[in-house]
Amino acid sequence: MSHGNNTVSTRLENVSKEFSEKTIFDTLNFTWQGFGIYSLIGENGAGKSTLLGMIAGLLDCDLGKIFINQQQCLLNNQEYKKLVTYVPDHSPIYDFMRGQEFLDLICSIRKLNPDCYQIYIEKFKLDNFLNTTFAEMSFGTAKKFLLVSALMTEAPILLLDEPNNGLDQATLQAFQQILIQQSKTKLILMSCHDQHFRDSVNAKSIRLDALKTG
Numbered sequence: 001m002s003h004g005n006n007t008v009s010t011r012l013e014n015v016s017k018e019f020s021e022k023t024i025f026d027t028l029n030f031t032w033q034g035f036g037i038y039s040l041i042g043e044n045g046a047g048k049s050t051l052l053g054m055i056a057g058l059l060d061c062d063l064g065k066i067f068i069n070q071q072q073c074l075l076n077n078q079e080y081k082k083l084v085t086y087v088p089d090h091s092p093i094y095d096f097m098r099g100q101e102f103l104d105l106i107c108s109i110r111k112l113n114p115d116c117y118q119i120y121i122e123k124f125k126l127d128n129f130l131n132t133t134f135a136e137m138s139f140g141t142a143k144k145f146l147l148v149s150a151l152m153t154e155a156p157i158l159l160l161d162e163p164n165n166g167l168d169q170a171t172l173q174a175f176q177q178i179l180i181q182q183s184k185t186k187l188i189l190m191s192c193h194d195q196h197f198r199d200s201v202n203a204k205s206i207r208l209d210a211l212k213t214g
């Protein structure tokens with residue numbers, strides 16, 4: 001991998017977050033070290049998506065710090081952004097954008113050769129949707145493009161929010177194989193309510209309430 005490390009870590013240091021005076025996290029401390037797949041487990045509203053969004057750098061911590069390797073999650077830290085890629089549970093893509101345009105845009109931002117996504121287009125059977133706008137795509141098809149945009153990068157941290165939601169059986173099988181393969185060289189953190197899917201990719205469970213109480 002081009003990140004050049006034979007290991008990778010994500011570290012939460014005294015991370016606190018509240019929404020409208022409701023505490024979601026209070027001085028959370030945890031480190032994920034090394035490659036593999038981890039799934040955050042917790043009831044609806046426990047804060048799984050919030051934590052993934054914070055590690056992705058899209059939501060601020062109220063207090064505390066988040067690091068990937070030695071890089072701190074800060075608005076202008078481009079080195080941090082290179083280390084992480086994130087798939088939210090719903091598509092945030094402009095309606096007018098077409099599938100291929102979106103992937104080419106991500107390639108251009110991440111300085112990747114556009115050839116890098118072809119293999120995933122085949123595995124996810126997206127050939128016929130490259131020219132389709134996100135407005136016209138089904139939920140599952142849009143989700144597949146988002147997954148491709150993350151899987152094609154070399155970022156060693158992959159954050160996936162409910163990644164299996166909306167995928168058909170054939171795609172799920174292809175996706176499971178890709179995740180297992182990528183988990184040899186990436187640290188994959190996901191939120192996933194589906195135990196069958198978690199087991200199928202050998203995800204290690206991390207209970208959010210256990211994290212909160214240290």
Ligand SMILES: Nc1ncnc2c1ncn2[C@@H]1O[C@H](COP(=O)(O)OP(=O)(O)OP(=O)(O)O)[C@@H](O)[C@H]1O
Binds near residue numbers: 048050
């Ligand atoms: N932008 C926001 N403004 C106010 N409250 C928010 C906001 N985003 C999330 N919350 C609240 O923060 C809490 C954690 O939400 P989050 O979506 O992270 O939970 P989750 O564990 O991912 O839930 P689910 O399993 O339902 O996906 C919830 O109480 C939610 O209502």
